[in-house]
Amino acid sequence: MRVLLLKEPRDEESGPDPYLKELESHGHKATLIPVLSFKFVSLNTFSDKLFQPEKHGGLIFTSPRAVEAVKMCLDMGGRREEDDLVKDDQHRVCVNLCSVCALLCAVQSLGLKPLGEDTGTADVLSRLIIEREDTNIPPLFFPCGSIKREVLPMALRENGVPLETLTVYQTAEHPDLEKNLKNYFTEQGTPASIAFFSPSGVKFCLEVVRRLSGEQLNEIKFAAIGATTQDAMTAEGLCVSCTAEKPTAEHLAAAIATALQ
CATH class of the missing domain: 3.40.50.10090 (Rossmann fold)
Known part of the structure; x- marks a missing residue:
């Protein structure tokens, strides 16, 4: 299943992004879209x-x-x-x-x-x-x-x-955020899960995500990297399907995999 991660990619010098790697190990295809500048x-x-x-x-x-x-x-x-x-x-x-x-x-x-x-x-x-x-x-x-x-x-x-x-x-807000989100939804469709990594990410992304998802919004499993981000999502009326037990790639991928079962 497709998973959208609303975070900046890891520096190339540091190797593959661990979130992509962990989600791939669970059989999911993940895409990163940077939210902040x-x-x-x-x-x-x-x-x-x-x-x-x-x-x-x-x-x-x-x-x-x-x-x-x-x-x-x-x-x-x-x-x-x-x-x-x-x-x-x-x-x-x-x-x-x-x-x-x-x-x-x-x-x-x-x-x-x-x-x-x-x-x-x-x-x-x-x-x-x-x-x-x-x-x-x-x-x-x-x-x-x-x-x-x-x-x-x-x-x-x-x-x-x-x-x-x-x-x-x-x-x-990242200057290309809305454009990148539109391109993603156009090319890949509505993802099975979307993960937020900060309250700022919720603030900058949610309106666009709602508009692009349309009637499929309620089918998306929304994930949070931690309790603070979860609170921001809940405050905006989102149903949070899962929250990482710890703010790591391993724990977030495991939580998303469970939510998508």
């Missing part, structure tokens, strides 16, 4: 903060784009060694929400030692940080996107864990 901002400010690790108690990453911004700062400064970024084990600690498997790989590629890679949601990650950190530490540094949710920052601040945030990328 990104513009990096404040990189000079970000670079200045990164190379003063003594001023922060750790880094929080919740997206591969934030890690990509770190790599851009390293390149901007001509700094290639991880020791330019961190000075000792204390500052090598990276608290990380692994919303997609690519995030964990990206963090590890910086030479950082992540914690919390299995937390899956901002709520669970914030509890891990609150349990682990003292309130008298230097502020944790959270490079984030322009449409981040406030769950994690609010939870940390309410519990006295100091936090500094900086927007390092802006998120917008």
